[in-house]
Amino acid sequence: MKRLETDECGFASALNAISGKWKMGILWEVTLRPRRFGELRRLLPGVSEKVLAQQLREMEADDLIRREVFPGAVQKVEYSATDFGRSLNEAVDALSRWGKAFEKRQERKAMVA
Amino acid sequence: MKRLETDECGFASALNAISGKWKMGILWEVTLRPRRFGELRRLLPGVSEKVLAQQLREMEADDLIRREVFPGAVQKVEYSATDFGRSLNEAVDALSRWGKAFEKRQERKAMVA
DNA sequence: AAAACCACTTACCTTGGGGTGAGCGCTTAC
DNA sequence: GTAAGCGCTCACCCCAAGGTAAGTGGTTTT
Structure with a gap:
């Protein structure tokens, strides 16, 4: 992943950690319980093995997740x-709630149209 | 902008509103005070007129900003x-603070390496 | 012996977000 | 009269994120 220049902007830094189509989905799943590679494949329908492996590596490097070989x-x-990683989930919470409100607005607009 | 399928996930909905390279920057600037088109160009070095106009339109459609012709x-x-729009800025706040912490970690890693 | 599961890697291709540069219709400054 | 500012739009191009499909080296099931 190419990283943005953050120039002391926290939001840009956060984007560097969470940008990646499946990262928040991965984080959510591994937050619930530890997951195996194949399990994640099944839990995130549409993800390719290549990208899954790739984003797992990046998230490990960013210290969001832990990889254990048994x-x-x-x-x-x-x-x-x-x-x-769990702390990121919490930080995203407020944004998710805002997203819910946004979604409702969009639905209302779609109703009228 | 292509929109993601949100399937009741607030985070995905929020992404639909904020994804766009300059949107959070634009939002921040117009939150401080009303801004003119050319002003935003200067405030966001690197943005192209095409994309600025485009993202302003989308943000207006999403009710994040208001456009007034004098x-x-x-x-x-x-x-x-x-x-x-202001409420989005507030929702992003927790994430920005997390981003600050992430940034610090990255810097520490860079020190060691 | 073959097929299927495990966790991946590699080469190739597609897609779309965003940059470039020109142009538009209008007005004001030099 | 020409250049520069205003707020744009349009045609064209680039590139990196992500998908596809095949392969790898092992084991286990049938």
Whole structure:
């Protein structure tokens, strides 16, 4: 992912962490419980393996999620939310509530039209 | 702008309102005081006239800003934030603060490396 | 032996958001 | 009379995010 110049703007920095089509979806899922790669594929219909792997790597590098490889004959990898990742979810909360209100407005407009 | 399917997810709805490279910058500027088209050009270095006009139209349609044409010999158009637009700025606040924290982490990582 | 699950990687292609530069109709300054 | 400012629009181009499909190296099920 190309990063924006943040020049001390918190919002731009936050965008650098959350921009990526599936990142917030991934974060949400791993917040609920640890998830395996294939599980996430199924939970996020439409995501490609390439992009899923890619965004998981970036989120790990950004310390939003943790990647754990479990020993054993069959490969097992689990992704879970870090405390910092959870804090992002909370920060996004106010915006989500605003989004709900926005959605309602849009629906009202669609009604009239 | 192509809109995402929101399927009752507030965050996705919010993204539909704020995605656009200059929208949050525009919103911020018109929140401080009403701004004219040329003024915004200067305040947002790098924005092209095409995209500025485009995003202003979309934000007007989304009720985030108000467009007022003033009568007179020379063209004068002013853009200002609606109450709803101001409420978006507030909703983004928590995320911006999170972004600040993220930025600090990134800087620390860059130090070590 | 074949197919299917695991977690990926790699090469290739498509899409659309945004930049570039020119033009428009009008007015005011030099 | 010409340049510069106002607020735009239009045709064209670029590029990076993301999708597609195939492959990899292992194991387990049938």
